[in-house]
Amino acid sequence: MKRLRLGVIGTGSVVREIYQYLYFHSAYSHLLSVEGAADPNGQALAWFCGRFGIPAERRFDSYEEMIERLELDAVHVNTPDSLHCAPTVHALERDLDVLVSKPLADTAVDAHAMLTTARQRGKLVAVDYHKRDDPRLVDVAARYRSGVYGQFQVAVWYMLDKLMVADPNHEPRFFASDDFAVKNSPITFLTVHMADSFLQTVGLRPVRIRATGFSQKLPSLTPIPVQGLDLCDTEVVFENGGVAHIVTGWHLPNTAHSITVQSSRLICTDGLIDLAMDMCGYREITSEGIVERNSLFRNFETDGRVSGYGMSYPGRLLEKIMSRRDGEMGTEEYEAMMSPFETGFYTTAVCDAAERSLEAGTRSKDNVIHGVDVDVAEVLKDELGDAANDYL
Numbered sequence: 001m002k003r004l005r006l007g008v009i010g011t012g013s014v015v016r017e018i019y020q021y022l023y024f025h026s027a028y029s030h031l032l033s034v035e036g037a038a039d040p041n042g043q044a045l046a047w048f049c050g051r052f053g054i055p056a057e058r059r060f061d062s063y064e065e066m067i068e069r070l071e072l073d074a075v076h077v078n079t080p081d082s083l084h085c086a087p088t089v090h091a092l093e094r095d096l097d098v099l100v101s102k103p104l105a106d107t108a109v110d111a112h113a114m115l116t117t118a119r120q121r122g123k124l125v126a127v128d129y130h131k132r133d134d135p136r137l138v139d140v141a142a143r144y145r146s147g148v149y150g151q152f153q154v155a156v157w158y159m160l161d162k163l164m165v166a167d168p169n170h171e172p173r174f175f176a177s178d179d180f181a182v183k184n185s186p187i188t189f190l191t192v193h194m195a196d197s198f199l200q201t202v203g204l205r206p207v208r209i210r211a212t213g214f215s216q217k218l219p220s221l222t223p224i225p226v227q228g229l230d231l232c233d234t235e236v237v238f239e240n241g242g243v244a245h246i247v248t249g250w251h252l253p254n255t256a257h258s259i260t261v262q263s264s265r266l267i268c269t270d271g272l273i274d275l276a277m278d279m280c281g282y283r284e285i286t287s288e289g290i291v292e293r294n295s296l297f298r299n300f301e302t303d304g305r306v307s308g309y310g311m312s313y314p315g316r317l318l319e320k321i322m323s324r325r326d327g328e329m330g331t332e333e334y335e336a337m338m339s340p341f342e343t344g345f346y347t348t349a350v351c352d353a354a355e356r357s358l359e360a361g362t363r364s365k366d367n368v369i370h371g372v373d374v375d376v377a378e379v380l381k382d383e384l385g386d387a388a389n390d391y392l
């Protein structure tokens, strides 16, 4: 078996937290050969390459140069959300397949450009929405699609992080920069996960969005205040008339039992599901406090191997990329992998519309931003013109 020759673009937090294990310590590592890495941040690049013995001539500050100089089958794009499109399109145009860290992109226009180029070149763009492999969500999606719950009517799915994630005053810093929660909103960072897992469950297209944002806790932080959003409620109306509230934020007290407290309730015509997603059945009590361990996501085994859905989902996507490379993936499978649901196009459309809803909204004296109603079809037509019809 010929290993997949992979170039890594971006070697920041997500590589440190997740992908270093996928590349070098997972059940998929023997399928891969990390040929080189590119990142303009010399410190991040040196950390990654130094740790895994990637020699100086395979370290690049430009992905264009890496792609030109190395023999690759695929690249893994780990740049910030707004910078997914350029390296992806560049790699596709050089006939490489691409794995992207979630989300596909932060705007529908970027997402469309990536998918269009992939189709033109007959290449794959696969997005690592690892939550899709959480066994509970896999089961719920299959049961919902089998019809046992009937028709979805109303859902509340939430994901709330501890304040330390957004607070630049917290030591040690969770994210390095003071302006992390100014530059990133809970929508770009968290709603994407929950919106995507919801869309995967119900398989319905989103048609209207209205977001409400709260900026009350973060500006009160000292000595560094943060002019960002604490919490967002994104109301999504689906093609069947069902309404989901995707509630995300990062201002839970640091005493929370998990970095991310998340749960879901889905009410349908013939049933209801409750998903306590942060309860993985394993609670740890140490001198540090009481913590729910999410070993379903990332499990450090005694032999040094790392397993869990944080590894298995991107690992299986890399297997698909290998099968495409080796000519073993037929048209039907390719089309399924490139569908707007599978690539996360609709997830991007939800978040893009939610940001637009807030931008056009009004701020109350209590610092609540009441977003406007946004028609997803209008956003797509505005951004993509006639090509919007591909997704409607």
Ligand SMILES: NC(=O)c1ccc[n+]([C@@H]2O[C@H](COP(=O)([O-])OP(=O)(O)OC[C@H]3O[C@@H](n4cnc5c(N)ncnc54)[C@H](O)[C@@H]3O)[C@@H](O)[C@H]2O)c1
Pocket: 009, 010, 011, 012, 013, 014, 015, 017, 038, 039, 040, 041, 044, 061, 062, 063, 078, 079, 080, 081, 083, 101, 102, 103, 189
């Ligand atoms: N941090 C996480 O746990 C996590 C989890 C899942 C997905 N993600 C996603 O992963 C992506 C990266 O997030 P992150 O948290 O690692 O961000 P980060 O800012 O920590 O790292 C991004 C890296 O990309 C590099 N970069 C920027 N422009 C580049 C370019 N032109 N070429 C090559 N490298 C470039 C930056 O220098 C930086 O080192 C985002 O899309 C994010 O949503 C992050």
